[in-house]
Amino acid sequence: xxxxxxTPEKRRSALRTMVLIREFENHVRDRFAxxxxxxxxxxxxxxxxxxxxxxxxxxxxxxxxxxxxxxGHSLAKGLEPDRLLAELxxxxxxxxxxxxxxxxxxxxDEGMLGAQPIVGASVPLGTGAGITAQxxxxxxxxxxxxxxxxxxxxxxxxxxNLAATWQLPVVFVVENNQYSEGMVFDEQHNVEDVAExxxxxxxxxxxxxxxxxxAVNETMRAxxxxxxxxxxxxxxxAKTYRYRGHFEGDEQPYRSQEEVEDWRENRxxxxxxxxxxxxxxxxxxxxxxxxxxxxxxxxxxxxxxxRNADEPAPEAAYDDVFVEEAPEIDAFRERMAADGxxxxxxx
Amino acid sequence: xxxxxADRETETLSMREAIRAALREELLADDDVFIMGQDxxxxxxxxxxxxxxxxxxxxxxxxxxxxxAAQIGSGVGAAxxxxxxVVNLSFADFIGVCFDQVMNQAGKTRYMFGGxxxxxxxxxxxxxxxxxxxxxxxGTVHTLVAHLPGVKAVAPGTxxxxxxxxxxxxxxxxxxxxxxxxxxxxxHGDVPTGDDFTVPLGEASIEQAGEDVTxxxxxxxxxxxxxxxxxxxASVEVIDPRSLYPLDTDTLADSLRKTGRLVVADESxxxxxxxxxxxxxxxxxxxxxxxxxxxxxxxxxxxIPFAPSxxxxxxxxxxxxxxxxxxxx
Numbered sequence: 001x002x003x004x005x006x007t008p009e010k011r012r013s014a015l016r017t018m019v020l021i022r023e024f025e026n027h028v029r030d031r032f033a034x035x036x037x038x039x040x041x042x043x044x045x046x047x048x049x050x051x052x053x054x055x056x057x058x059x060x061x062x063x064x065x066x067x068x069x070x071x072g073h074s075l076a077k078g079l080e081p082d083r084l085l086a087e088l089x090x091x092x093x094x095x096x097x098x099x100x101x102x103x104x105x106x107x108x109d110e111g112m113l114g115a116q117p118i119v120g121a122s123v124p125l126g127t128g129a130g131i132t133a134q135x136x137x138x139x140x141x142x143x144x145x146x147x148x149x150x151x152x153x154x155x156x157x158x159x160x161n162l163a164a165t166w167q168l169p170v171v172f173v174v175e176n177n178q179y180s181e182g183m184v185f186d187e188q189h190n191v192e193d194v195a196e197x198x199x200x201x202x203x204x205x206x207x208x209x210x211x212x213x214x215a216v217n218e219t220m221r222a223x224x225x226x227x228x229x230x231x232x233x234x235x236x237x238a239k240t241y242r243y244r245g246h247f248e249g250d251e252q253p254y255r256s257q258e259e260v261e262d263w264r265e266n267r268x269x270x271x272x273x274x275x276x277x278x279x280x281x282x283x284x285x286x287x288x289x290x291x292x293x294x295x296x297x298x299x300x301x302x303x304x305x306x307r308n309a310d311e312p313a314p315e316a317a318y319d320d321v322f323v324e325e326a327p328e329i330d331a332f333r334e335r336m337a338a339d340g341x342x343x344x345x346x347x
Numbered sequence: 348x349x350x351x352x353a354d355r356e357t358e359t360l361s362m363r364e365a366i367r368a369a370l371r372e373e374l375l376a377d378d379d380v381f382i383m384g385q386d387x388x389x390x391x392x393x394x395x396x397x398x399x400x401x402x403x404x405x406x407x408x409x410x411x412x413x414x415x416a417a418q419i420g421s422g423v424g425a426a427x428x429x430x431x432x433v434v435n436l437s438f439a440d441f442i443g444v445c446f447d448q449v450m451n452q453a454g455k456t457r458y459m460f461g462g463x464x465x466x467x468x469x470x471x472x473x474x475x476x477x478x479x480x481x482x483x484x485x486g487t488v489h490t491l492v493a494h495l496p497g498v499k500a501v502a503p504g505t506x507x508x509x510x511x512x513x514x515x516x517x518x519x520x521x522x523x524x525x526x527x528x529x530x531x532x533x534x535h536g537d538v539p540t541g542d543d544f545t546v547p548l549g550e551a552s553i554e555q556a557g558e559d560v561t562x563x564x565x566x567x568x569x570x571x572x573x574x575x576x577x578x579x580x581a582s583v584e585v586i587d588p589r590s591l592y593p594l595d596t597d598t599l600a601d602s603l604r605k606t607g608r609l610v611v612a613d614e615s616x617x618x619x620x621x622x623x624x625x626x627x628x629x630x631x632x633x634x635x636x637x638x639x640x641x642x643x644x645x646x647x648x649x650x651i652p653f654a655p656s657x658x659x660x661x662x663x664x665x666x667x668x669x670x671x672x673x674x675x676x
Contacts, residue, residue, distance in 0.1 A: 063428065065424070094461075095461070095463070096459065096460050096461030096463060097461035097462070098461070099458065099459055099460075099461045100459045100460055100461060104459040104460060105460075106460035106461075106463045106464065107463065108427075108463050108464060113424070113427060113428065113464075114427075114456065114460055114463075114464070116452075118447060118451055121420065121447065121448075121451065121452060123420075124416060124417050124419075124420025124421045124423070124424060124448065124452075125420060125421075125423060125424040125427070125452065126424060127417065127420070127421040127424060128420065128421035128422060128423055128424015128425040128426070128427070128428070128432075129424045129425070129427070129428045130421075130424075131421055131424070131425040131430065131432075132424070132425045132428040132429050132430050133428075135381060135406055135425075135430060136429065136430075142424075154416060155416035155417065155420055155447070155448070158412070158414035158415075158416045158417035158420075159414075159416070159417045159420060159421060161412060161414065161417070162411065162412055162414055162417040162418075162421060165412060319462065320457050320458050320461060320462035321457075321458050321496060321497055322457070322497065322499070322521045323457065323465050323519075323520035323521050324519060324520060324521055324548075326499070326549065326592065326593040327549060327593050327596075328592070328593055328594070
């Protein structure tokens with residue numbers, strides 16, 4: 001069920017999920033640096049309150065679509081850290097059997113319709129889920145996460161316009177972390193705020209402090225209610241900040257370390273929420289440490305799980321190209337079974 | 348006459364009527380099927396879906412903004428969450444506007460998510476030269492699409508194939524791009540009635556049996572090839588592959604083993620095209636049966652020009668097929 005963060009337990013749970021995302025990505029950062037995790041990874045540290053604020057406002061049946069920076073969204077939507085990490089390790093027990101990796105995670109049972117690392121592609125996908133919800137008169141809706149860089153992409157405009165025109169039950173959450181790859185916001189857009197663009201589609205545009213999980217949750221709950229009432233989409237711009245580079249290994253010549261430190265010191269979503277709960281008498285230092293200890297144990301188990309998980313069988317590379325298999329794919333698979341590693345040779 | 352129509356009750360339909368009838372049947376049979384496209388409520392380009400909006404209403408047959416990327420991209424999203432969208436891309440040349448959604452979303456979603464989703468999406472794309480519509484409304488892109496992993500592609504040349512493949516495309520749990528040639532919507536032919544006639548993806552049809560030369564011909568050039576076969580002093584077997592991916596290699600290779608001679612006639616640019624794939628499949632499987640250099644008939648690597656005199660020059664017809672056949676015998 002969707003949650004208002006209206007009890008101390010729910011608030012501590014939201015804090016825990018943010019801590020889990022932070023710890024999960026600490027492990028990803030370190031294991032990627034060790035060459036234990038292959039490929040490309042993009043971390044969302046600093047943006048945890050957006051993922052958690054949005055996903056606590058959703059039901060399990062609601063779909064989200066995500067971007068290349070999908071770990072936080074995935075964990076907040078309910079994906080298990082051990083299987084998610086196994087996916088990043090390219091293991092068979094991962095959510096996608098190791099075929100997707102960090103950039104292509106999906107779990108439809110949890111309403112995670114898919115991470116789309118082609119910038120902007122998450123938005124039409126979310127609009128499409130909204131079509132299904134509307135035509136089937138469903139009691140769920142769709143939320144498309146995208147970044148500030150994506151709103152310069154044509155398919156994002158097309159998809160928001162379509163959703164607005166058809167009054168689909170979709171919420172577009174633009175995480176404005178102020179950098180598109182290595183380019184600053186002003187280089188990319190001629191508006192002060194992405195939310196201004198909502199007026200071009202005749203839908204509400206909301207600006208929310210993306211470092212404040214409560215504010216994000218409340219804004220998202222109102223937008224979701226609007227969507228389910230048949231009043232159409234909302235565009236939410238969450239002002240946030242990423243602590244790491246665009247990708248792990250990014251030397252970040254486009255910003256100063258002082259700027260990053262300033263956000264970490266003064267606007268960290270976890271520290272601020274922890275202090276707020278402490279001030280309200282809902283969280284002692286011991287209770288926070290207990291959360292951290294529990295999360296660290298979960299992550300230690302997840303790392304063990306991912307490390308020890310099985311490599312996917314090479315022949316599984318031929319699975320899932322189609323639901324109804326093509327004889328071409330069958331023939332390649334059969335020849336591999338007969339001759340060993342023959343991938344790449346014509347039939 | 349293809350195998351499907353040989354021993355069955357049939358009616359005569361045009362390509363346009365056959366596609367419309369197939370879509371209507373699928374709309375009636377499955378509430379998850381819906382159609383969207385530009386001007387779709389008025390029948391779309393070339394009035395293929397005329398009347399369906401009146402019969403089924405806005406929820407099932409609807410207009411979209413001129414937003415090909417959103418049409419295909421949201422079609423993937425709707426398909427992955429349980430519907431069976433039929434998206435009319437209208438002119439196939441417009442695939443350039445939404446190639447990401449075809450290549451990276453429709454084609455890769457199931458695979459990269461480890462089979463987590465199915466994408467039962469049908470995309471209609473209207474191809475072909477001959478109406479003086481110039482370069483951006485006359486091209487063919489089926490070789491581009493057939494090349495994409497995870498996407499199936501069909502291009503029927505007869506009303507029976509159009510009817511049977513459209514129903515199979517809509518029912519398929521994979522993304523299928525259904526190519527229609529705009530110049531043959533009034534091509535008439537026998538279509539089986541009753542018994543829920545379908546044509547499986549990946550089955551070619553021997554439209555005319557012969558002994559001396561195999562002509563593999565698609566879409567408009569199927570008719571041109573049958574006409575050309577009448578004007579040559581040879582027994583010509585004409586095969587409509589119908590489905591481009593999957594491709595029925597066995598039927599093509601078997602024919603070549605019989606004839607030893609091969610012409611491939613397809614209205615795509617000649618370089619790096621469907622011709623090359625068909626020839627390669629046949630060579631890989633029936634090399635020792637080849638008695639003469641294979642011949643390709645297609646568009647000589649130009650965009651389609653506007654001026655009728657120039658369009659006639661580059662767009663292949665029965666004369667080109669006839670000359671190609673004669674070069675093999």
